[in-house]
Amino acid sequence: MMLGFEWAFAQGKVLTEMAEKNPDIVLLSQDIGSFRPFSKRFPERFFDVGISEANLIGVAAGLAHAGKLPFVMAMAPFVSMRAFEQLRTDCGYNRNSVKIIAPCSGLEGGYWGPTHHAVEDLALLRMIPGMTVLCPADPAEASRAVRAAAEVDGPVYIRLGYIQPIEGYPEAFEVGRAVVIREGSDVAILATGASVTQAIAAHDLLKGQGISARVLNMHTIKPIDREAIGAAAAEIGPIVTVEEHFVAGGLGGAVAEVLAELGAGRLRRLGLEDQFIVEVASYPDILKLAGLDAPSIAAAARSMLD
Amino acid sequence: MSDPTLVRALEHRATTLRKHILTMASGGQQIHIGGSMSIAELMAALFFHFLQVEDGERPRDHFILSKGHTIHTFHACLAELGKIETGEFSTLGQLGTRLAGHPSLKAPLVEFATGSLGHGLSVGIGIALAERLDGSSSRTVVLMGDGELQEGSVWEAALCAPRFGLTNLLAIVDRNGFQASAAVDRILPLDPLEEKWRSFRWNTQVIDGHDMEAVVGALERFPAEEGPTVLIADTVKGKGVPSLEGRARAHFTTLTEDEVNETLTTLEVE
Numbered sequence A: 001m002m003l004g005f006e007w008a009f010a011q012g013k014v015l016t017e018m019a020e021k022n023p024d025i026v027l028l029s030q031d032i033g034s035f036r037p038f039s040k041r042f043p044e045r046f047f048d049v050g051i052s053e054a055n056l057i058g059v060a061a062g063l064a065h066a067g068k069l070p071f072v073m074a075m076a077p078f079v080s081m082r083a084f085e086q087l088r089t090d091c092g093y094n095r096n097s098v099k100i101i102a103p104c105s106g107l108e109g110g111y112w113g114p115t116h117h118a119v120e121d122l123a124l125l126r127m128i129p130g131m132t133v134l135c136p137a138d139p140a141e142a143s144r145a146v147r148a149a150a151e152v153d154g155p156v157y158i159r160l161g162y163i164q165p166i167e168g169y170p171e172a173f174e175v176g177r178a179v180v181i182r183e184g185s186d187v188a189i190l191a192t193g194a195s196v197t198q199a200i201a202a203h204d205l206l207k208g209q210g211i212s213a214r215v216l217n218m219h220t221i222k223p224i225d226r227e228a229i230g231a232a233a234a235e236i237g238p239i240v241t242v243e244e245h246f247v248a249g250g251l252g253g254a255v256a257e258v259l260a261e262l263g264a265g266r267l268r269r270l271g272l273e274d275q276f277i278v279e280v281a282s283y284p285d286i287l288k289l290a291g292l293d294a295p296s297i298a299a300a301a302r303s304m305l306d
Numbered sequence B: 001m002s003d004p005t006l007v008r009a010l011e012h013r014a015t016t017l018r019k020h021i022l023t024m025a026s027g028g029q030q031i032h033i034g035g036s037m038s039i040a041e042l043m044a045a046l047f048f049h050f051l052q053v054e055d056g057e058r059p060r061d062h063f064i065l066s067k068g069h070t071i072h073t074f075h076a077c078l079a080e081l082g083k084i085e086t087g088e089f090s091t092l093g094q095l096g097t098r099l100a101g102h103p104s105l106k107a108p109l110v111e112f113a114t115g116s117l118g119h120g121l122s123v124g125i126g127i128a129l130a131e132r133l134d135g136s137s138s139r140t141v142v143l144m145g146d147g148e149l150q151e152g153s154v155w156e157a158a159l160c161a162p163r164f165g166l167t168n169l170l171a172i173v174d175r176n177g178f179q180a181s182a183a184v185d186r187i188l189p190l191d192p193l194e195e196k197w198r199s200f201r202w203n204t205q206v207i208d209g210h211d212m213e214a215v216v217g218a219l220e221r222f223p224a225e226e227g228p229t230v231l232i233a234d235t236v237k238g239k240g241v242p243s244l245e246g247r248a249r250a251h252f253t254t255l256t257e258d259e260v261n262e263t264l265t266t267l268e269v270e
Helices: A005-021 A055-067 A076-082 A086-094 A120-128 A140-152 A197-207 A226-235 A250-260 A283-289 A296-301 B002-024 B034-036 B040-050 B067-080 B086-091 B120-133 B152-163 B193-199 B212-221 B258-268
Strands: A025-029 A046-048 A068-071 A099-102 A132-134 A158-159 A177-183 A188-190 A213-217 A220-224 A236-247 A266-272 B061-065 B139-143 B171-175 B203-208 B229-234
Touching: A005 A025, A005 A140, A025 A055, A046 A068, A055 A068, A055 A086, A055 B152, A068 A140, A068 A213, A068 B193, A076 A086, A076 A120, A076 A296, A076 B203, A086 A213, A086 B120, A099 A140, A099 A266, A120 A132, A120 A158, A120 A188, A120 A220, A140 A158, A140 A188, A140 B067, A177 A197, A188 A197, A188 A250, A188 A296, A197 A213, A197 A236, A197 A296, A213 A226, A220 A250, A226 A236, A226 B193, A236 A250, A236 A296, A250 A266, A250 B152, A266 A296, B002 B034, B002 B040, B002 B067, B002 B212, B002 B258, B040 B067, B040 B171, B040 B212, B061 B067, B061 B120, B067 B086, B086 B171, B120 B139, B120 B152, B120 B171, B152 B212, B193 B203, B203 B212
Parallel strands: A025 A046, A025 A068, A068 A099, A099 A158, A132 A158, A188 A213, A188 A236, A236 A266, B061 B139, B139 B171, B171 B229, B203 B229
Antiparallel strands: A132 A220, A177 A213
């Protein structure tokens, strides 16, 4: 089965367009592709540092420190954990605007197994002061997120999972502003990344059962959209979060924090409980095992109404 | 052969830096004194001869203190550069001070906040790449400790710099032979260190880090024709403090009044 990496590679074209206008843009990779046409058009501004995440982020921080606008292509599970201290200290504490584009996030790694599942990156990255964390839901949104990242004053982590084009998806993208992608009034489903596609399918399943579900695309995990969460709690009440991530610390964690502070809403978090996916399976089967496919989401949402 | 007047002036400067560090380590204040003392000649040569610390005739050079715990020598340099008053030394670590136990962006001329070992060389590579892209003559210097070389990230960076042919990058290893708890050789030996750097394709020089003529000479040989340069500077941890030289206690301690006086006497003789 084809992984969703093609959407990461597609950013090479977006970055080339951006780099034509902005001479400060440089691109770093770690043996995950040559990102043509960028590397062909700007060979002197493309650096593949090999399989060395800590060095990769340190080098990118140095480039940013010296006035460049570095974009980094790096595998989500490895860059988020192996280079965590460089992300925290060299980019966060030292305030260097490094932009990380991280494919193979969530469960996209599928049958490659838990070494290649990035199911803690949202929690890790969102702990870093000054870090913006984006998790786009479809390929067009991924490109919008990449363009938006260049405008953010500070480091940005863009998490790319097994995303698919969403038909009729609105074109506006604002960092920190969740998108109501389906309206509804009985239950709110707050999803991020590839889970948005599953949440939309769950909305349709629920509709057939007479349940009206609002679906929000939480494409920004940090800063989290408190207003949209508060509105869902006030106007609807029951909320289900969906993410390819541990239920602790990611979208579910962020929403739980907001709801607790507001003293509002009821929450059920879908994601990985405190365990790895040790069964070997394809991506769609792993979603089922993890309870993150559309029928599981619909069942969880329905259970909130009992 | 380096200019003898310059060498004498820099030797005097190194002694002054050591006196400043003594002040910081007295009165019960514990500091990372051993590694601060061992880099006095290196820092004197860098900050009062080699580096353009601010934009001037040349674009400013870059300095990353990757062995961040020896920030005290940097603070001493700041005083000698007129960036802070010596009276500020006593504020070290107190609320509102600019002087922290590791490089803080609050202090003047600190480019990059370090402290966790093994970060500086990669950052230096990024800076050197940016300067080269800009066609600048700016140079980037990264000062590391020998214990620090036990961090794997250093060797990722060591592989990386020659790959990109960073002639404008100078790494310096302060080989004082000790790390926090014991001699490097007792914890995790690095030898053969010179061969390691050479095999990683660095222009490698080994010098006596307390011989100012050798230090200045090595800096004057930079840059090499092609590729990055590393200076392995053999030094003594706690250099100049008789009761600390070459002892594990030198890593992090305070000095008694007697030790301060004994050291001052020794430094005066030199």
